[in-house]
Amino acid sequence: MEQEKYAHLEKELSPKTPILKNVIRAFLTGGLICLIGQFIALFYITYFNFTERTASNPTVATMIFISMLLTGFGLYKKISQFGGAGAAVPITGFGNAVVSAAIEHKSEGYVLGVGGNMFKLAGSVILFGVFSAFVVALIKTLLVKFGVVSW
Amino acid sequence: MKKLGMLFILLFLLTGCSEKGTRIENTTTFNDDQLEKTLDHNEHVKLAIALLHEKDLIAGIRVNTFSRFQKKKIANELKEKLEKEYPELNITVSADSKVLLETQKLINKGKEGEYHKKIEKIKSIEKEQT
Amino acid sequence: MKNGNIIFKTMPSIHSTGVTAGPLEKKKSVFAQQFDKLYEDERCDLPTNEDGHRQLMYDAVMIALSKAKKSPEKIDILLTGDLVNQMTPSNFTAQALGIPYIGLFSACATSVSSMITAALFTDAQYANWIVAGSSSHHNAIERQFRYPLEYGSQKGATAQWTVTAAGAVLIGQNKPELPSIQCATIGKVVDMGMTDPLNMGSAMAPAAMSTLTNHLTGHGKTIDDYDTIITGDLGSNGFKILKALANESGLPHTKNFRDAGEEFYGKDPTFKAGASGSGCSAAVFFSDVYQKLCKGEYRRVLLIATGALLSPLSYQQGDTIPCIAHAIEITRDGVDTI
Amino acid sequence: MISIYITSFIVGGLICVIGQLLMDVAKLTPAHTLCTLVVTGSILDGFGWYEPLIDFAGAGATIPITSFGNALTHGALAEAEKHGLIGVVTGMFEVTSSGISAAIIFGLIGALIFTSKGNI
Numbered sequence: 001m002e003q004e005k006y007a008h009l010e011k012e013l014s015p016k017t018p019i020l021k022n023v024i025r026a027f028l029t030g031g032l033i034c035l036i037g038q039f040i041a042l043f044y045i046t047y048f049n050f051t052e053r054t055a056s057n058p059t060v061a062t063m064i065f066i067s068m069l070l071t072g073f074g075l076y077k078k079i080s081q082f083g084g085a086g087a088a089v090p091i092t093g094f095g096n097a098v099v100s101a102a103i104e105h106k107s108e109g110y111v112l113g114v115g116g117n118m119f120k121l122a123g124s125v126i127l128f129g130v131f132s133a134f135v136v137a138l139i140k141t142l143l144v145k146f147g148v149v150s151w
Numbered sequence: 152m153k154k155l156g157m158l159f160i161l162l163f164l165l166t167g168c169s170e171k172g173t174r175i176e177n178t179t180t181f182n183d184d185q186l187e188k189t190l191d192h193n194e195h196v197k198l199a200i201a202l203l204h205e206k207d208l209i210a211g212i213r214v215n216t217f218s219r220f221q222k223k224k225i226a227n228e229l230k231e232k233l234e235k236e237y238p239e240l241n242i243t244v245s246a247d248s249k250v251l252l253e254t255q256k257l258i259n260k261g262k263e264g265e266y267h268k269k270i271e272k273i274k275s276i277e278k279e280q281t
Numbered sequence: 282m283k284n285g286n287i288i289f290k291t292m293p294s295i296h297s298t299g300v301t302a303g304p305l306e307k308k309k310s311v312f313a314q315q316f317d318k319l320y321e322d323e324r325c326d327l328p329t330n331e332d333g334h335r336q337l338m339y340d341a342v343m344i345a346l347s348k349a350k351k352s353p354e355k356i357d358i359l360l361t362g363d364l365v366n367q368m369t370p371s372n373f374t375a376q377a378l379g380i381p382y383i384g385l386f387s388a389c390a391t392s393v394s395s396m397i398t399a400a401l402f403t404d405a406q407y408a409n410w411i412v413a414g415s416s417s418h419h420n421a422i423e424r425q426f427r428y429p430l431e432y433g434s435q436k437g438a439t440a441q442w443t444v445t446a447a448g449a450v451l452i453g454q455n456k457p458e459l460p461s462i463q464c465a466t467i468g469k470v471v472d473m474g475m476t477d478p479l480n481m482g483s484a485m486a487p488a489a490m491s492t493l494t495n496h497l498t499g500h501g502k503t504i505d506d507y508d509t510i511i512t513g514d515l516g517s518n519g520f521k522i523l524k525a526l527a528n529e530s531g532l533p534h535t536k537n538f539r540d541a542g543e544e545f546y547g548k549d550p551t552f553k554a555g556a557s558g559s560g561c562s563a564a565v566f567f568s569d570v571y572q573k574l575c576k577g578e579y580r581r582v583l584l585i586a587t588g589a590l591l592s593p594l595s596y597q598q599g600d601t602i603p604c605i606a607h608a609i610e611i612t613r614d615g616v617d618t619i
Numbered sequence: 620m621i622s623i624y625i626t627s628f629i630v631g632g633l634i635c636v637i638g639q640l641l642m643d644v645a646k647l648t649p650a651h652t653l654c655t656l657v658v659t660g661s662i663l664d665g666f667g668w669y670e671p672l673i674d675f676a677g678a679g680a681t682i683p684i685t686s687f688g689n690a691l692t693h694g695a696l697a698e699a700e701k702h703g704l705i706g707v708v709t710g711m712f713e714v715t716s717s718g719i720s721a722a723i724i725f726g727l728i729g730a731l732i733f734t735s736k737g738n739i
Contacts, residue, residue, distance in 0.1 A: 003473050003474040006473040006474070006487060007473070007474060007475075009522070009525065009526075009529075010473075010475070010483045010522060013483075013518070013521055013522050013525055014439055014480065014483055014518055014522075015437075015438040015439065015518065017437060017438075022435070071431045071433075072431070074431060076431065076433045077430075077431055077432065077433040077434075078433075079433060080432075080433020080434060080435055081433070081435055081436060083435075084435035085435075087433050088433065088434075088435075093433065096431070096432060096433050097432060099431070100428070100429040100430070100431035100432040100433075101429045101432070103429065103431055104424050104429030104430060104431065104432075105429075107328070107329045107330070107331075120429075121428065121429070121432065
């Protein structure tokens with residue numbers, strides 16, 4: 001049998017991705033995580049000297065802390081299985097990627113294992129975040145210099 | 152699950168329109184009628200709490216849900232407007248809920264002796280960037 | 282030998298088997314009762330996953346030996362394999378057992394490829410007693426092939442769960458009352474251009490089909506000659522495709538087809554398409570199938586173990602997933618039926 | 620005050636829906652999806668569109684990974700405004716350090732406390 005014909009057959013028989021179901025679950029999970037973030041932000045705004053803008057830093061750190069606990073107790077993968085991108089896209093998903101890699105590679109020691117592999121999954125997010133930020137900021141700065149746009 | 156989504160959308164639409172409010176505390180001799188009018192008449196402002204003390208005017212505002220996209224611009228415009236109306240005052244207008252919250256707390260406590268110190272603190276927090 | 286089809290003239294027998302499995306298998310596998318040893322701890326009370334993996338294999342071999350009242354010194358060759366890089370769990374097992382050893386890699390088809398090799402050694406009279414087997418350990422394999430265990434990634438309906446299990450068989454000269462290896466087919470690598478490492482069943486199904494057809498034509502058999510034709514770890518999706526391929530290629534029916542991967546966790550939807558891993562086929566073939574052969578429920582079976590020959594490197598470089606399937610025919614009928 | 624919770628839920632949820640569609644429809648791996656979102660966030664900030672979204676949705680915009688790209692660009696732009704071109708490089712982590720430092724610290728603490736489990 002040829003590859004193309006098989007690919008056709010395989011596509012016909014394999015279960016379809018339940019996109020609508022996944023999307024609804026992602027919406028609810030992601031929305032809920034952000035809602036929890038909003039409550040944490042409110043907590044920092046109300047009880048500490050943070051404004052709406054500055055509260056996002058401690059909020060993010062707190063969310064990552066919660067994510068560490070959920071990851072360590074083996075719950076985050078269950079949330080992810082339910083929520084898909086709803087659990088991966090929030091910063092807690094970033095935390096999960098870092099913490100899970102760190103926990104997994106503990107057996108190779110703290111330097112080569114944890115240290116060397118911590119950003120195995122999350123590293124690409126940092127790389128592309130930093131690089132795109134560099135390009136965007138560079139373009140904008142140059143455009144401002146040449147008077148095309150203003151800050 | 153879909154029902155839950157509908158409920159949220161409904162709530163979302165409902166909260167777009169809630170009552171307006173303006174509260175002003177004045178410990179100075181400046182006339183605050185114009186201030187009240189300016190705050191009241193701004194179509195974006197849902198709630199405003201302002202405090203006039205010595206040389207300071209501090210106003211925390213909350214804007215309507217869909218005006219939040221441009222809430223910094225709204226606060227800046229208000230500030231410019233008020234600066235014209237009260238050229239002698241140091242004016243701070245912020246749409247940050249922290250400023251609103253702190254100003255409200257300050258007024259509710261009502262200890263005039265603390266006003267100056269607290270106002271300076273609010274101003275310094277407000278200036279901090281993320 | 283022609284086209285990979287082998288006939289074993291002396292019909293080496295499977296004298297005993299040993300199967301071990303982890304705690305999740307103890308709870309969730311429908312075959313748990315038939316396994317010889319089940320662990321309470323997923324690392325078999327050892328520090329790392331790989332240590333646990335090694336213990337699984339070691340215990341499986343020792344159980345198979347003790348059932349036949351043999352000690353490791355009496356064994357001529359050990360033929361085992363697993364999925365960890367360079368098969369270190371198997372290597373350490375061989376070191377601990379002190380048996381002359383060749384490591385074999387056919388991914389999840391190692392259970393059958395090791396049996397074929399063992400039968401060849403026995404048939405050629407180079408060895409009296411050979412232990413063959415394979416194993417896999419969920420934690421050790423997942424972190425190597427996919428993500429860290431605690432990383433949350435949404436698995437689709439075609440994903441399979443690598444089992445924590447090991448199976449070993451003791452193969453020796455023919456003994457008429459024991460299940461014996463009559464013939465086998467060494468598979469060819471089949472690549473249908475599938476690239477999704479989370480849908481291995483559909484990558485492996487054509488390999489299984491190719492080997493099945495080759496075995497039937499090469500040995501002049503029909504599917505009705507077998508009480509069951511059992512594949513290793515196609516999972517529900519791959520198994521469905523295999524049956525479709527069988528219908529398309531003109532096989533009369535697929536009633537007696539089984540798939541160890543699909544059955545392993547009792548079609549529990551939390552395991553998605555079912556079980557996989559080189560321990561999966563070994564555990565089922567050497568427990569359920571072997572016991573049914575011994576009891577006489579099965580007279581003749583065809584075991585087809587399938588393996589996806591990929592590595593994390595190969596699929597990240599955009600390569601397709603080449604697959605292999607090896608078949609071995611085991612019978613209770615005496616030598617006279619050849 | 621209630622409305623910020625609703626907007627954060629909806630906007631956060633919708634960003635995740637975009638992520639889910641990238642995974643299910645465009646067939647991207649989770650890593651590719653996250654990188655795409657980060658780059659999107661950083662480009663949006665280049666146009667000055669992400670900050671208004673944060674004002675509108677609060678945590679709904681700051682918690683998804685898009686805000687990471689936004690914050691990196693924002694830091695770089697803020698420094699560039701003050702110090703010119705060199706600020707593009709120096710200002711990048713001005714704003715985002717908290718997310719990364721928290722991830723590093725809690726990652727190590729997590730590794731100290733926990734071991735991974737192969738449960739389902």
